[in-house]
Amino acid sequence: MKFCNNCLTPDLAKDQNSINIIKQEYLKDDCPWFLGYSGGKDSSALLKLVIIALSELNSFHKEITVIYCDTGVENPVITKYVYQTFESLKAECTGLGLPIKYIIAIPKLDDRFFVKVIGRGYPTPTNIFRWCTDKLRINPVKQIIDSYPKATVLLGIRKGESEQRDRAISKHSKTEYYLTQSGSKKNQIFSPIIYHSIKDVWSTLKFNSLPKSIDTQKLGELYKDAGSECPVYRELPGKSCRSSRFGCWTCTVVRKDKSISKMIENGYSQLTHLHEFRNWVAEFRDNPKYRCNQRRNGQKGLGPITLEGRKIILEKLLEVESKSNTVLIQKEELVRIKELWQKDIDNPNYIENTPFNNVFST
Numbered sequence: 001m002k003f004c005n006n007c008l009t010p011d012l013a014k015d016q017n018s019i020n021i022i023k024q025e026y027l028k029d030d031c032p033w034f035l036g037y038s039g040g041k042d043s044s045a046l047l048k049l050v051i052i053a054l055s056e057l058n059s060f061h062k063e064i065t066v067i068y069c070d071t072g073v074e075n076p077v078i079t080k081y082v083y084q085t086f087e088s089l090k091a092e093c094t095g096l097g098l099p100i101k102y103i104i105a106i107p108k109l110d111d112r113f114f115v116k117v118i119g120r121g122y123p124t125p126t127n128i129f130r131w132c133t134d135k136l137r138i139n140p141v142k143q144i145i146d147s148y149p150k151a152t153v154l155l156g157i158r159k160g161e162s163e164q165r166d167r168a169i170s171k172h173s174k175t176e177y178y179l180t181q182s183g184s185k186k187n188q189i190f191s192p193i194i195y196h197s198i199k200d201v202w203s204t205l206k207f208n209s210l211p212k213s214i215d216t217q218k219l220g221e222l223y224k225d226a227g228s229e230c231p232v233y234r235e236l237p238g239k240s241c242r243s244s245r246f247g248c249w250t251c252t253v254v255r256k257d258k259s260i261s262k263m264i265e266n267g268y269s270q271l272t273h274l275h276e277f278r279n280w281v282a283e284f285r286d287n288p289k290y291r292c293n294q295r296r297n298g299q300k301g302l303g304p305i306t307l308e309g310r311k312i313i314l315e316k317l318l319e320v321e322s323k324s325n326t327v328l329i330q331k332e333e334l335v336r337i338k339e340l341w342q343k344d345i346d347n348p349n350y351i352e353n354t355p356f357n358n359v360f361s362t
């Protein structure tokens, strides 16, 4: 559904019900709360309701931590929006005296997208080899949450998003559908907007004035041009990004990235070079000329991208970085990539189809 300013009517009863449940659950125990925020419509609506609920309480006995995961390859238009929103939310919540903390999680250096692809020679992700979701999105958030013995994780998940998800919710739910047990068993998932439809979510965003920092109009514009969002926490077994488009600009899991094409059509011309790179690398990764014919475990089969192939990808990426005037890779990632290349050069078990020492120099 697209955001339409004039075709929404407020369902205040549904929102009030969620607000009441949030207050009731908050007051119930001392278990710390973490809210997974992606910048998308569902987690934004959830955050809105949590802020309203807290502002209706007189005292607070625990902090709520809002976590956004910056994979390092987020769509830069969305990242800019999220960082600005985060800064503004911080100031607004402090002003309101609410105990809400905002954290940005990042993947470990060795798990970052380009360290894996250019440093280690991973092919960019596909439906069959989707190595990215846990490494880039789930683990950085999980690491923060798992440092606590027990936690309640608030997520903007909704029934009716897919049959598979509904089945999983029913299977893992306690008596109230608002609470489900997480895979790790020690944490529970709390989904106050589980009964909201997409229309309800937009209505929540539009008709609640608090917090002012979430710009519903801007979010609506981004959705007009983009689509759904990637998960921020592995809340139910089997869930992954699939065709989620509020995610990485480098995503090659889907054949065509229609959302970025749409954003470019709608004026975000700065994404053009990134989109071209993404399309190019999706083909390049399958070129057998640049793939080892042995896997790292020694088995025969399509192996890592060769050192020459990785070097070509890096050169192309740096070219795109300069053309688009956008930082696409961090200095520390470049350093790590060079270290990983050297490790492969020195590793007698790393075998390419042709000797690389003559054609490759770092």
Ligand code: SF4
Pocket: 125, 130, 132, 133, 136, 137, 230, 241, 242, 244, 247, 248, 250, 251, 252, 253
């Ligand atoms: S958006 Fe694509 S590349 Fe990014 S984590 Fe999700 S599936 Fe992987």
